[in-house]
Amino acid sequence: MTDNVLNVVLGLVASAISAALGWLAQAVRRRRRIERVRRFFGLPAGSECLIVVNRQPASTHAKSVSRSDVYALMELAALVKECGSRAELVGHEEVRQGLGNKAEFCIGGPASNERTAAHLTSRLPGVAHVPAPDTLVLNLAVGDTEFRHVTGSDPSGGQSFVLIARLQASPESRPAFLISGLTATANRAGVRYLVAHHRELARRYGQDGTFALVLRVVNPEAYGPDMVELAADVTAEAQQRPSSPAAAATAA
Numbered sequence: 001m002t003d004n005v006l007n008v009v010l011g012l013v014a015s016a017i018s019a020a021l022g023w024l025a026q027a028v029r030r031r032r033r034i035e036r037v038r039r040f041f042g043l044p045a046g047s048e049c050l051i052v053v054n055r056q057p058a059s060t061h062a063k064s065v066s067r068s069d070v071y072a073l074m075e076l077a078a079l080v081k082e083c084g085s086r087a088e089l090v091g092h093e094e095v096r097q098g099l100g101n102k103a104e105f106c107i108g109g110p111a112s113n114e115r116t117a118a119h120l121t122s123r124l125p126g127v128a129h130v131p132a133p134d135t136l137v138l139n140l141a142v143g144d145t146e147f148r149h150v151t152g153s154d155p156s157g158g159q160s161f162v163l164i165a166r167l168q169a170s171p172e173s174r175p176a177f178l179i180s181g182l183t184a185t186a187n188r189a190g191v192r193y194l195v196a197h198h199r200e201l202a203r204r205y206g207q208d209g210t211f212a213l214v215l216r217v218v219n220p221e222a223y224g225p226d227m228v229e230l231a232a233d234v235t236a237e238a239q240q241r242p243s244s245p246a247a248a249a250t251a252a
Helices: 003-041 067-082 114-123 184-196 198-205
Strands: 048-053 086-091 103-107 127-130 139-142 145-147 159-167 176-181 211-218 228-233
Touching: 003 067, 003 198, 048 067, 067 086, 067 103, 067 184, 103 114, 114 176, 139 159, 139 211, 145 228, 159 184, 176 184, 184 198, 184 211, 184 228, 198 211
Parallel strands: 048 086, 048 103, 103 176
Antiparallel strands: 127 139, 139 145, 159 176, 159 211, 211 228
């Protein structure tokens, strides 16, 4: 074998080794990433979880679900599938089990989801939904702060809010996630934020931590669920019963 042929062979071998090492490194990174996702959402491979479906408040049919909520459910189902878990879709009035046996995702506020209402009452008593004077949409109140829904007819283009929360009774139990929006579009925005920012949330609150955040959905009639910003971290306030029934301050 001549020196030129030997050099070519050695070059091919080195390239193959480099490609194999690069593929292995990427595979390890992907595995670590998916393991972090599984731990945060309580979705180990092969496990089961509940996706608790709300009803459409404006409909007279008990099984009616709004289009935006269906899209939110689809995005959650994709997350569950990526983790190698299985999702069971359950109507909000059909769940009869405790918190922590399975990972759980509850879509919708307490007016459209009985399971959300139960979790708020037992775990986040500082959260309430209060009537608004000029709209059928309820406002969100946490502690002494009220986050007011503004319709699209307002010169600002309007705004809505969604509470996203992670509840976990103990490190050994599975978490429950609440996505409690004032509208179906806000629900979908909350799901997107939760999926997109889970690494940041895990770093801030821990893989087993409890948190409650209020997100502002900006001009939802024009931008849908895409324009979202953090309005407030209400973790402490949400877990305490308010000192007065009425909210004293208003979120901008």
